[in-house]
Amino acid sequence: MADDGLDYSDIWELYGLSENPFSTNPLLVRGGIIPITCFIGRGNELVRINKQFRSKGGSRTMIVGDVGVGKTSFVNYARYLAKEKYFSPIKEIHVQETWNSEDFLTNSLFAILNTLTIEGNTGWLDKDTLKQVESVAMLNRISAVGGGLTATVIGGNYNQETSNPANIPFMALEDLFVSVVNQIYDKQHKETIIHYNNLENLQEKSVKRIFENLRNTFQTSHVHFVFIGNLVVDGIIQSIPRVSSIFSEHITLETMTLSEITEILETRLEKMKISENIIKPYENKVLEKLYELYKGNIRDILNSLSTAVTSATFDKPILLTEDTLSIVLREVVEKRFLANLSPKAKEILRIILDAKKGEITNKSLAELTKVSRSNVSAYIHQELEKYGCVHLKRKNGKDKFWAVRPEIRWMLLNPVPTDVRQTLIHPFPNK
Ligand SMILES: Nc1ncnc2c1ncn2[C@@H]1O[C@H](COP(=O)(O)OP(=O)(O)OP(=O)(O)O)[C@@H](O)[C@H]1O
Ligand SMILES: [Mg+2]
Structure with missing residues (x-):
């Protein structure tokens, strides 16, 4: 064998x-191995998340579910449906174990810049803002490969050796983030949706610290924050009333039914066929x-x-x-x-x-x-x-x-x- x-x-x-119809990769907004149109079910949950996106001003949604139930695919599909009217970094932001509040912000800026660049939309930002975001993103990229470095960016000399990716004061990063999403809104009338995947990668104390520190940032106007996590991380957030009170929606994803799974596979076979007839392997x-x-x-x-x-x-x-x-x-x-x-x-x-x-x-x-x-x-x-x-x-x-x-x-x-x-x-x- x-x-x-x-x-x-x-x-x-x-x-x-054409490909493995049993791939376990999540469905991606721009299509991966499995076309995003193979998404099935979750009708009520889609209505609920869409309501958040439509609530003008911004929102914070927590998506909770067991390993592999379909959390990432769900949020990607919701973003796919919203893609004409909203701006959203193409790829979900994968939260890493070592992240602190600064990393959250620099990686969000990095993701935004990446998508603006790929889509030829860097012109949505003022020249100055773009330059600042580019320096943050560049340092972020270097630090992702090389570790600590010395940086001199944004209004002054911050010449400390550090492992903080951009070595920029937290408040300057917060201001930059707010300025970026505001410019996208002012110029394009698009609110921003940001998808943070797998919060459960963080240690309990990091979850607490990050959500305390970024409580205000997460309430930035015209931004819809979507966080994905398991029951444990959800429990941690629920245990801090000051933090849990900022969430505007909480969606639990249950396992799919047998008939939904049967339909998902039928749909995949249909969309991935390269000849008139296929031979169904099961x-x-x-x-x-x-x-x-x-x-x-x-x-x-x-x-x-x-x-x-x-x-x-x-x-x-x-x-x-x-x-x-x-x-x-x-x-x-x-x-x-x-x-x-x-x-x-x-x-x-x-x-x-x-x-x-x-x-x-x-x-x-x-x-x-x-x-x-x-x-x-x-x-x-x-x-x-x-x-x-x-x-x-x-x-x-x-x-x-x-x-x-x-x-x-x-x-x-x-x-x-x-x-x-x-x-x-x-x-x-x-x-
Ligand atoms: N509603 C759905 N329609 C079609 N396919 C789905 C759906 N939900 C999940 N899938 C498929 O199931 C698999 C697991 O989904 P996904 O990776 O989104 O789960 P997850 O909950 O994010 O997993 P993890 O806990 O590992 O992050 C993927 O291959 C995905 O394509
Ligand atoms: Mg996932």
Whole structure:
């Protein structure tokens, strides 16, 4: 089976498709591998976010949801729908673990300049403002590659060695930001939408500090701030009334329904076809099975389909049925993960996999396996974590809660007795 790290991207031609229809990449405003028009559902949520964009003056929306439910794609689609009437940096701003308030501002300015430049719209800004933004952006870019540097920008000499990207006083950056969005509004009558992705990358104390410091900036007129995060970061924000009170909308994204996921895949196949007919690589029953295995998480469902089809396709198209899906994915999990592990590590992994609520502490693992806590830790760090089988889900005081990586759940697919194993090759005609 093709589990050797080679590139099988061209296998999609066998199915009459231009690209991998199971790609887990988010939908992008300007179209990536998957056309943005493959977006399905979320009707109510789109109405709510659109209401914020239409509320003249500015807004702050928090989008919350589990890993891989479709947060980035949702906001990108909302920005895509708004693209004629609003200005928005094309690419969402990816919040980094090390960021402070200055980084938030410099990266916002960088993103704005980048899009103005690509679209040939730098003329929307006054010459002076443009120059200032360019210096901030240039320093930001240098610091992204090289670390600290010395800078002399905006009204004076700030010659301190620093790792602050632009080495510009916070207030000057705030003023510059306000000035930029105001000029875009005054000259083009466009309000700005800024999309910050993955706030959960920040440490708890950074979240608090950044939102306290930027409380005023986030209330700048004519700017619609959209923040994406998980439940943890949302909880942190909710715990500071001074900060949570500035949010004008809070949207929780739930998992998609099975029929929505079925429709998403049908739409992708339709939009990515390169010939009259395509050969569909899966039966719909397979979607039901994966939906159940992953409680509806679309990212995990797509990743399973992608792995199954790419691993099993060589020079002929295949068809995933419930049985063939199990055969292929169980074989992948065995080769990719389990083959690396000692028997004891495998035993521990199985317990983590079967744990209630999908998580378990070192302490419970030690009790259940009768292995000392320090040995449990060693198995986890030296084998399970090292080979990507488990991850630390959360900490509570001294307790560490471990959970399996989504791929490990392939172990739960039904074993198929050898005598009923059917061929994987697609039995034409379709269905
Ligand atoms: N409403 C939708 N319509 C069509 N496809 C979707 C939709 N929502 C999500 N997807 C697809 O599901 C996958 C996961 O979506 P996305 O990356 O947006 O999730 P996320 O919540 O931002 O994930 P993460 O927590 O990792 O940031 C992507 O491939 C995306 O194209
Ligand atoms: Mg995302």
